[in-house]
Amino acid sequence: MLGEAxxxxxxxxxxxxxxLFVAFLLVSPQPRRRALIFIAGAVIASLGVGFALVFILQGTGVERGPHRTVPAWVDLALGIVLLGSALYVWFRPPRGPKAAKERRELGLLGLLAIGLLMYSPSPLYLASLHAIAKAHESVLLTILSVLLVAAIYMLVIEIPVIAHAIWPEQTIRVVTAVNTWLGRYGRTIVVIAAGAFGIYLIISASVHLIEGPPPT
Incomplete structure (x- = not known):
């Protein structure tokens, strides 16, 4: 389960x-408060969709046993989405940053909404949740797994806020440097990761569909 997730x-x-958005918030007035509101929106989106998707894929009945699996066509569909996303990201023109003036006008509800929108599940996060759903572990282990992958999904906004509370000036410098590096190589890494998982799911699903369901 976690080996894929x-x-x-x-x-x-x-x-x-x-x-980039967290870096902006950390140099604005009330940095930690505003950053935490933004993260709260991201948490609501990630965990809300995460728990809903996992238990829907499992039929909301993990007590039915570990032998039931998510249909292969779900693997195939998600693999196609991942591969399509990789191609889209690769050929999409780079987006320019929003004006700082517009960002400063955001209130707390606006920051919460941006967190919700920016961390609506990406295809790779959906693939991670899908891997958890396929495992059909106990309810407790499933919940802990969703919490783990959601925490990993939000690492780039969690770590700077925690670090800023301890080393504010050093954190700003490091975040700026890391953001520059991601601006250069982040797209390539995302494309490779999404493409690799997409191809894996497509091949795995195709094999299961060709072989057919196991004999009962």
Missing amino acids: VPAAFGAALYPPGL
Whole structure:
């Protein structure tokens, strides 16, 4: 389960816009308060969709046993989405940053909404949740797994806020440097991760569909 879920979550965590927005918040008035509101929106989106998707895929009845699996066509559909996303990200023109003036006008509800929108599940995060759903572990282990992959998914906004509370000036310098690096290589890493998982799911699903269901 986690062997597939965790790498996909780390791939999803490479999200330069999230780091860029947190970096902006940390140099604005009331930095930690505003950053925490933004993170709260991200947490609501990630965990809300995460728990809903996992238990829906499992039929909301994990007590039915570990032998029931998510249909292969779900693997195939998600693999196609991941591969399509990789191609889209690769050929999409780079987006320019929003004006700082517009960002400063955001209130707390606006920051919460941006967190919700920016951390609506990406294809790689969906792949991570899908891996958890396929495992059909106990309810407790499933919940802990969703919490783990959600925490990984939000690493680039969690770490700077925690570090800023301890080393504010050093954190700003490091975040700026990391954001520059992600601006150069983040797209390539995301494309490779999404493409690799997409191809893996497509091949795996195709094999299961060709072989047909196991004999009962």
